[in-house]
Amino acid sequence: MLLQRTNIQEKLLKERRKTGTGDDILAQVQHIFKEDRLREKGIIDTLKGIDKKDTIPFDIDLLDKNRIFHIKQIKKICINYRLRFLDTKYFKGKYPQKALDEIKYLENKHNTSLHSFKIIAPSKMFVLEKADDPLLFAPMGNGYFYLIHKWGNDLHPLRKLSMWPYKSFENLIVFIILLSIIATGIIPDGLFTKEQDFSQDIMVFFFMFKSITAVVLFYGFALGKNFNTAIWNSKYDKTQ
DSSP: OOOBBBHHHHHHHEEEEEEESSSHHHHHHHHHHHHHHHHHHHGGGHHTSGGGGGGGOOOOGGOOGGGGHHHOOOOOOOOHEEEEEEEEGGOOSSSOOOHHHHHHHHHHHSSOOOOSOEEEEGGGGGTTTTOOOOOEEEETTEEEEEEEEESSBBBBBBHHHTOOOOOOOHHHHHHHHHHHHHHHHHSSSSSSSOOOOOHHHHHHHHHHHHHHHHHHHHHHHHTTTHHHHHHHTTSSSSOO
16 A cells, blocks of 8 residues: 655644644634734834834635644644745745735735745755645744645655654664664674674674764765754755
């Protein structure tokens, strides 16, 4: 049985349900915006100097709750699947006509102008023209983003597992240790000595650990790799 490909939009919805922002998402967003407006009323003159491109005045009543995501949910999904969340000016892929139509539709529906777009995509899509599950967002303010359109191919079902070692330094160390144990286990007994005991197994393990660590470090430095937690919103690191 073939494994199903990974749909990042579905993963975002699942992550949002885990954090407790489900059916009442519109009410929560509206409440947060209302509180902010009351708090900012006394300092409105000061806020005029802030870049207004961070917020788009959507009509809350016309929004689809299944398209609203918080930056914390986006960050977690990007880290788990080694994806980037960047301004669209860094995106090298092509935009389908349906995405452009959706932008025009939302602008007409909400009587506003959309701007400051962001996109979720694999790192390679900010370097080359690919088509692996890009998701286009517009900022709503207060850390919330509205999903405008998703296109391209879903991610490979094993991507999360294959990107697990890149997630953090701790994950990489655990991966190297597991790989070293496996490598030690497949070394035939008696390869180094006629009678191999536990202490010699430990020596072989450390040899494998050092060798694999050296290869990983060389590979990482040579290709300029970095951990998922460091690159998910980095516009400077263009490596995959």
